[in-house]
Amino acid sequence: MAITSDRTAHLPEITIPSVGLSGRRLRRTIGRTFTYGALIAWAFVCLFPIFWVVSTSFKVAQDIFQGRILPWLQFQPDWKGWESLGLSPSTIGEPSGNRDFFLKHAMNSVTISLAAAAIATVVGALAAYGLTRFSYRFGPWRNKDISFWFLSQLILPPIALAMPLRVLYRPDGLDLLDTRTGLILIYVIMNLPIVIWIMRDQFGSIPLELEQAALVDGATIWQTFFRIVVPLAGPGFVAAFILALVFCWHEYFFAVVLSGANSPTLPIQLAGQVSSQGIRWWSIAALSTAAIAPLAIIGILLERYIVKGLTAGAVK
Amino acid sequence: MQQALGRGADVAVGGVAPERRARGRALLIAASVIALVVVVLQIAAMIGWDDAPGIASWRTVALAVLGWFIAVDIAVVLMHGVRGESALFLLPALQLTAAFVLFPTVFGLYVAFTNWNLSAEQGRTFNGLDNVRALFRDADFWRSMLNMVYYVIAVLAQYVVAFGLALLLNQDIRGRKFFRVVFLLPFMLSPVAVSFMIGRSILDSQFGPVAQVLGSLGLDNIALWEDPWPARINIMLMDAWYSIPFMMVLLLAALQGIPHEVLESATIDGASGRQTFFHMIFPLMLPVSLTAVVLRIIFELKLIDVVRVVTNGGPGGATDTVTLFIFREGIEKANVGYATALSQFYLICVIVLVTAILAIAGRWVQKFS
Numbered sequence: 001m002a003i004t005s006d007r008t009a010h011l012p013e014i015t016i017p018s019v020g021l022s023g024r025r026l027r028r029t030i031g032r033t034f035t036y037g038a039l040i041a042w043a044f045v046c047l048f049p050i051f052w053v054v055s056t057s058f059k060v061a062q063d064i065f066q067g068r069i070l071p072w073l074q075f076q077p078d079w080k081g082w083e084s085l086g087l088s089p090s091t092i093g094e095p096s097g098n099r100d101f102f103l104k105h106a107m108n109s110v111t112i113s114l115a116a117a118a119i120a121t122v123v124g125a126l127a128a129y130g131l132t133r134f135s136y137r138f139g140p141w142r143n144k145d146i147s148f149w150f151l152s153q154l155i156l157p158p159i160a161l162a163m164p165l166r167v168l169y170r171p172d173g174l175d176l177l178d179t180r181t182g183l184i185l186i187y188v189i190m191n192l193p194i195v196i197w198i199m200r201d202q203f204g205s206i207p208l209e210l211e212q213a214a215l216v217d218g219a220t221i222w223q224t225f226f227r228i229v230v231p232l233a234g235p236g237f238v239a240a241f242i243l244a245l246v247f248c249w250h251e252y253f254f255a256v257v258l259s260g261a262n263s264p265t266l267p268i269q270l271a272g273q274v275s276s277q278g279i280r281w282w283s284i285a286a287l288s289t290a291a292i293a294p295l296a297i298i299g300i301l302l303e304r305y306i307v308k309g310l311t312a313g314a315v316k
Numbered sequence: 317m318q319q320a321l322g323r324g325a326d327v328a329v330g331g332v333a334p335e336r337r338a339r340g341r342a343l344l345i346a347a348s349v350i351a352l353v354v355v356v357l358q359i360a361a362m363i364g365w366d367d368a369p370g371i372a373s374w375r376t377v378a379l380a381v382l383g384w385f386i387a388v389d390i391a392v393v394l395m396h397g398v399r400g401e402s403a404l405f406l407l408p409a410l411q412l413t414a415a416f417v418l419f420p421t422v423f424g425l426y427v428a429f430t431n432w433n434l435s436a437e438q439g440r441t442f443n444g445l446d447n448v449r450a451l452f453r454d455a456d457f458w459r460s461m462l463n464m465v466y467y468v469i470a471v472l473a474q475y476v477v478a479f480g481l482a483l484l485l486n487q488d489i490r491g492r493k494f495f496r497v498v499f500l501l502p503f504m505l506s507p508v509a510v511s512f513m514i515g516r517s518i519l520d521s522q523f524g525p526v527a528q529v530l531g532s533l534g535l536d537n538i539a540l541w542e543d544p545w546p547a548r549i550n551i552m553l554m555d556a557w558y559s560i561p562f563m564m565v566l567l568l569a570a571l572q573g574i575p576h577e578v579l580e581s582a583t584i585d586g587a588s589g590r591q592t593f594f595h596m597i598f599p600l601m602l603p604v605s606l607t608a609v610v611l612r613i614i615f616e617l618k619l620i621d622v623v624r625v626v627t628n629g630g631p632g633g634a635t636d637t638v639t640l641f642i643f644r645e646g647i648e649k650a651n652v653g654y655a656t657a658l659s660q661f662y663l664i665c666v667i668v669l670v671t672a673i674l675a676i677a678g679r680w681v682q683k684f685s
Contacts, residue, residue, distance in 0.1 A: 049510055127410075271624070303497050
């Protein structure tokens with residue numbers, strides 16, 4: 001068959017046995033229908049749970065027990081779920097114990113996530129820069145071994161760290177149990193491998209000549225780093241910071257092991273929803289919506305950076 | 317950069333003023349002495365030496381160690397000039413991980429050989445290999461280990477779906493940006509938040525939409541959660557919902573990196589779609605595929621969030637993961653000694669497994685390229 005100028009010609013088409021005289025055209029149409037169909041189907045799979053969570057937050061008990069799905073068509077939206085959080089139009093102006101409870105968890109999540117992500121990004125980027133630009137020797141260990149030490153912590157099952165820390169953090173120990181500082185410290189540790197992975201890739205792609213020129217002109221290493229390298233590595237910093245933020249926001253395990261009444265985060269409030277009165281779906285759904293909204297928005301706006309972070313080093 | 321600095325670096329180190337070096341050394345010695353004194357006092361207080369001044373606590377020790385770390389950082393710069401500055405990039409990360417990864421793990425080795433129970437009154441006593449023996453006899457623990465095998469195998473199925481999606485997205489389609497954002501969304505959402513809603517609400521056996529759909533197909537009263545395998549598969553499905561975006565992003569990026577000429581030459585030579593795929597695309601995608609799968613397996617081995625929130629390991633331990641099991645032992649039952657032993661054992665298993673996978677994968681990639 002002659003070479004066509006069609007851009008899709010070289011992509012592996014979903015081949016379907018030739019049908020009839022206009023076989024090729026028909027195959028192409030069937031192929032593309034299948035492609036779009038599959039994509040839309042998966043998009044539905046991705047979006048339906050989100051739709052369900054949001055729409056359930058506007059339901060009342062009987063809507064749930066009758067399994068209604070479509071708002072306005074099958075049920076009338078109601079603010080009850082959001083009232084229980086103190087976030088509905090009628091309750092938002094008034095004091096609300098539930099809202100304070102929610103805000104405590106939310107503020108903890110925000111503070112801890114931002115702090116841990118920021119610290120991890122800074123410390124990890126510095127280490128990554130060192131590992132890409134200098135040759136270290138600590139005893140028998142060189143750059144390669146040091147890099148391995150950091151990256152291998154990705155493999156570390158958190159449980160292996162959580163048990164000793166649960167003991168160490170006690171009041172007669174480090175007394176970091178149920179504190180934000182305690183959680184921030186461990187989140188920094190958990191994020192370091194990923195930050196170093198991403199930033200190593202980022203720094204590796206910056207040509208050496210720029211820094212060499214600066215050094216020849218008499219700048220110190222630190223001046224060179226801050227004035228020349230950091231601006232160039234901006235996207236990498238953003239990607240690393242966002243991925244660290246995502247991890248901290250989602251993190252449930254260490255939070256539940258190491259926090260109590262003072263420093264609980266949103267995932268803990270979510271998991272604690274099952275009460276003795278039974279499950280109040282509308283308020284759980286409202287809470288879930290509030291918990292997933294921030295990162296969903298970040299995901300939509302900053303998708304490019306997230307993809308950059310995820311593919312760092314893995315794709316040449 | 318040592319090359320960039322060339323002889324200059326050596327001259328700088330050799331040329332650090334003696335007073336500066338002396339100051340650095342003095343700082344280091346002072347900090348070391350203070351830290352050592354505090355540690356000794358703390359140990360003395362622990363052993364019960366009543367004459368020891370009662371200032372020490374573990375917090376004081378931690379602060380003294382922190383002070384020592386900072387002193388080392390400063391001293392290194394004072395004493396070694398330019399080379400010290402370059403070391404300063406790496407030191408904070410090393411110190412943090414030494415304090416929060418190395419030390420707890422070593423401490424954990426100690427705890428693992430005691431019968432420590434945090435809610436018991438007697439405190440801890442060394443109990444030798446009792447924990448290890450109990451570990452090997454613990455049927456529930458080994459069942460959770462077996463579950464991990466199932467979950468890891470499920471990762472391969474996730475890989476196939478992710479690859480398929482990446483192939484679809486790589487084609488010339490409209491609205492690609494829309495699809496990419498939508499497909500990435502599951503990754504951005506709190507697993508605890510959504511799995512609670514998916515697992516308990518959408519998949520609810522009575523009222524959930526899935527049950528309704530199944531009911532309209534004539535399959536009434538399907539036990540979605542009461543039997544082991546349906547429950548496991550539901551967990552795997554929810555896990556897949558989160559994990560597929562991650563692999564898809566990696567695979568799509570790699571696919572987009574395949575030069576068009578490579579594929580065109582295959583079509584020119586008359587290769588069919590399937591041949592092009594298996595002989596050209598798949599081998600080119602092998603390194604990224606292995607990275608994606610290995611990373612996914614590593615994360616899968618840590619699974620706990622979804623399972624704890626939806627089934628808490630049930631029914632009867634069928635969906636239990638190792639992490640959840642150890643969590644129950646160590647936190648809910650406060651059996652910290654035994655739980656630490658379990659977790660150290662799991663750590664060793666994971667290290668062995670990942671090393672083996674990487675070795676096999678490395679050899680496989682070499683064979684293909």
